[in-house]
Amino acid sequence: MPDFEPVLLKRINAKANPWLDAYRADGGYRGVTKALNEMTPAQVIDVVKNSGLRGRGGAGFPCGVKWTFLPKDHPGPIYLCVNADESEPCTFNNRILMEHDPHQVLEGILLASYATKASVAYVYLRYEYGVAYRNMQKAIDELYANNLLGKNILGKDFSLEVYLHRGAGAYICGEETGLIESLEGKRGWPRIKPPFPAVEGAFRKPTVVNNIETLACVTHVIDRGADWFKTIGIPPDPKNPRDAGSYGPKLYCISGHVNTPCCVELPLGITVRELVDRHGGGVWKGRKAKGCIPGGISMGMMTEAEFDTPLDFNGPGKVGCLGLGTAAVTVFDETTSIVDVLYNICRFFAHESCGQCTPCREGTGWMMKMLDRIRHGQGRKEDLEILDEVAKSIGIMPGTTICGLADGAGWPVKNAIAKFRPELEEYIRAGQKTTVALEMAH
Amino acid sequence: MAYLSEDLRQQILAYIPRYPSKQAVTLPALHIVHDAMRCVSHEAIREIAEMLDLSPAQVHDTMTFYQFFREENAPLGQTRLWVCRSLACGLRGGDALLETFCEKLHVEPGGTTKDGKITLEFAECLGACEGAPAVMVNDEHRHCVTAEKVDALIGELS
Incomplete structure (x- = not known):
C-alpha cells in the first residue's frame, strides 16, 4: 500500500502557522465559501451523508444522518454542542487538532452550523486542555474580526456565535447528555433518552452534538466531496446490510509500552500490529507485547494474538471488544501484570462514575475493591466469577443504567477474564504478585 | 459591601x-x-x-x-500540580511519579505545601499520553516527567 497522505494532520505535520491568514493561504475556509455561496443547508447535509462520515467520538453514528434527526422547519434556536471533552483515557487526538490547527476544527463548526441551521455553537472543552482553549479562543477572535463569525457571515444570511465552555474535570461530561446538563450549569448527569438531543437538547432546544475530529473531517468532505472521502478507508461489508462502512481518515493514538508514542493519521482499517510496529516504533525495551487496549479503556482488551485485527468500525467487535471507540491503542508488554492493568482501569471508572445510577456507582467501586484485594495477594477463587457477573450486569446493554459509562467499565473486566484467565487464576492461586507490578515497570 | x-x-x-x-x-x-x-x-x-x-x-x-473546585476549608496554593495516574501514564511510571512528588513535597495528593506554593493532585487521564508520564501545571501539560526531572520542576514552581 502506498503511504497515505495525511489530511487532518497535513498542516500539523508540516508545522504550519495555525492562524487565519496562513490557514486561508493553504485553502482554508474554501469549503465555507463554497457552501455559503453555492449550496443550501440541505445540500451540505446530503454531501456529508453521502460521504459515509461516521462520528469519531466513539459511537460511530453516521454524522449526516444525525443532522437529519433535527425537526424540520423548527423556528429555532438550534444549538450545536461541540464535544471537546475528550476524556476517554489514552486519547489525545482532539487536543492535537485544537492546539495546532484550530481553524480546521472551526471551519467544520461553521459548516455543521450552516447545515443544521444552528445559531450558536458551544464548544464544551475539558479544563485540562489549557493550550487548546487559548488557541481556539484566539482563532475564534480572528474569525469575528474577519466576518467569518457573528452576523451575516461573508455577507450572507447566516449568523453564528461560537463560545468556548470549559469543563471541570469530569469524565461523564463527554457523554452527550451529561455534556448538555453540564453546559446548562448542573451536575453532569446523563439524561434518559428519548428525547434525544436532536429533538430536545441544550436549553430544551434541538441540538446536535458532534466530536472535534468529526467536524474536522466535515471541513474536508465539503471541500473535496463525498466521493473523495470514500476513496479512503473500508467500504461496507456486503454481507452485512446494516454496516455503514468505515470511510475516511482516522487519527490513531498510540501509547503505553511502545518506543514512540504518538498520534498518527491513517485510513480507517489499519491493524493494531501495523500501528504498533510501524508507527509506534515497536514494543519498548525489545520486549513482546502481552496485549493492548484498542480504543480507549472502555473498549476492552486485545491479546497480542489479536493484533492483526483491523481498527475500523467492525474489527474490534469481532474479537470481543466493545467497538472502535476512540481508536487509541495502549500497549502493555509481556512483563506487565493484567491485574495491575485492570486495577488501574477499575480505579478510573470508580472515580469517574457520576453516581446517578446505583449499579454503576456501586459496581465500579466494587470491582475496584476486588481488584485491589487481588493485587495485594488476597484474591479468592470465586472472585473472577463475581467480577464477571458485576461487569456483565452494569450498563445500558443489561438495561441497568442510563448511560454507557458502566458498559465501558465492565468491558475490560469481561475481556480480561475471557482472554487472560489463566494468568488471573494463577495470580490469585499464588496469592502474590506473579509479575512486575505496574508501578515498577518503568 | x-x-x-x-x-x-x-x-x-x-x-x-x-x-x-x-x-x-x-x-x-x-x-x-x-x-x-x-x-x-x-x-x-x-x-x-x-x-x-x-x-x-x-x-x-x-x-x-465537579471535584475540581475547592471550598474555603482547603484552598489551593499558588500553583496546582496534577500528576496523571491513568493507564498510559501508569504504564510508564505515573503512580511512582506521584509518590515521588508526595515524598519531595511532604504532602499527600490533595495537599498543599507548607509555604503555600504548590498544591499536589492526582489526575485521571490528562490527554497527554504521547508524553507519559505527564503532569499538568495549572492547565498546561508537561510531557515525559521522569523521576530525574522532579527536582527541577519543583524548583521552578517554588
Whole structure:
C-alpha cells in the first residue's frame, strides 16, 4: 500500500502557522465559501451523508444522518454542542487538532452550523486542555474580526456565535447528555433518552452534538466531496446490510509500552500490529507485547494474538471488544501484570462514575475493591466469577443504567477474564504478585 | 459591601449574554472565582447565586459534583500540580511519579505545601499520553516527567 497522505494532520505535520491568514493561504475556509455561496443547508447535509462520515467520538453514528434527526422547519434556536471533552483515557487526538490547527476544527463548526441551521455553537472543552482553549479562543477572535463569525457571515444570511465552555474535570461530561446538563450549569448527569438531543437538547432546544475530529473531517468532505472521502478507508461489508462502512481518515493514538508514542493519521482499517510496529516504533525495551487496549479503556482488551485485527468500525467487535471507540491503542508488554492493568482501569471508572445510577456507582467501586484485594495477594477463587457477573450486569446493554459509562467499565473486566484467565487464576492461586507490578515497570 | 470584587462580578456578568439561561453561567462563574481566590467560599457561592437568580444550594450542588473546585476549608496554593495516574501514564511510571512528588513535597495528593506554593493532585487521564508520564501545571501539560526531572520542576514552581 502506498503511504497515505495525511489530511487532518497535513498542516500539523508540516508545522504550519495555525492562524487565519496562513490557514486561508493553504485553502482554508474554501469549503465555507463554497457552501455559503453555492449550496443550501440541505445540500451540505446530503454531501456529508453521502460521504459515509461516521462520528469519531466513539459511537460511530453516521454524522449526516444525525443532522437529519433535527425537526424540520423548527423556528429555532438550534444549538450545536461541540464535544471537546475528550476524556476517554489514552486519547489525545482532539487536543492535537485544537492546539495546532484550530481553524480546521472551526471551519467544520461553521459548516455543521450552516447545515443544521444552528445559531450558536458551544464548544464544551475539558479544563485540562489549557493550550487548546487559548488557541481556539484566539482563532475564534480572528474569525469575528474577519466576518467569518457573528452576523451575516461573508455577507450572507447566516449568523453564528461560537463560545468556548470549559469543563471541570469530569469524565461523564463527554457523554452527550451529561455534556448538555453540564453546559446548562448542573451536575453532569446523563439524561434518559428519548428525547434525544436532536429533538430536545441544550436549553430544551434541538441540538446536535458532534466530536472535534468529526467536524474536522466535515471541513474536508465539503471541500473535496463525498466521493473523495470514500476513496479512503473500508467500504461496507456486503454481507452485512446494516454496516455503514468505515470511510475516511482516522487519527490513531498510540501509547503505553511502545518506543514512540504518538498520534498518527491513517485510513480507517489499519491493524493494531501495523500501528504498533510501524508507527509506534515497536514494543519498548525489545520486549513482546502481552496485549493492548484498542480504543480507549472502555473498549476492552486485545491479546497480542489479536493484533492483526483491523481498527475500523467492525474489527474490534469481532474479537470481543466493545467497538472502535476512540481508536487509541495502549500497549502493555509481556512483563506487565493484567491485574495491575485492570486495577488501574477499575480505579478510573470508580472515580469517574457520576453516581446517578446505583449499579454503576456501586459496581465500579466494587470491582475496584476486588481488584485491589487481588493485587495485594488476597484474591479468592470465586472472585473472577463475581467480577464477571458485576461487569456483565452494569450498563445500558443489561438495561441497568442510563448511560454507557458502566458498559465501558465492565468491558475490560469481561475481556480480561475471557482472554487472560489463566494468568488471573494463577495470580490469585499464588496469592502474590506473579509479575512486575505496574508501578515498577518503568 | 459585596464579597466578590467588582472586577470579578463584571467578568461573571459578561458571560450572561452567551446563554439563554443564567444557570449556564454557573461553571464559568465558578472558574472565575476559583482562579482568582483559590477556592469558592460560601459567601462567594451566595453571591454567584444572587447574580444568576439561583439558590445557593443549586450552585453548591453543581460545584461539588465537579471535584475540581475547592471550598474555603482547603484552598489551593499558588500553583496546582496534577500528576496523571491513568493507564498510559501508569504504564510508564505515573503512580511512582506521584509518590515521588508526595515524598519531595511532604504532602499527600490533595495537599498543599507548607509555604503555600504548590498544591499536589492526582489526575485521571490528562490527554497527554504521547508524553507519559505527564503532569499538568495549572492547565498546561508537561510531557515525559521522569523521576530525574522532579527536582527541577519543583524548583521552578517554588
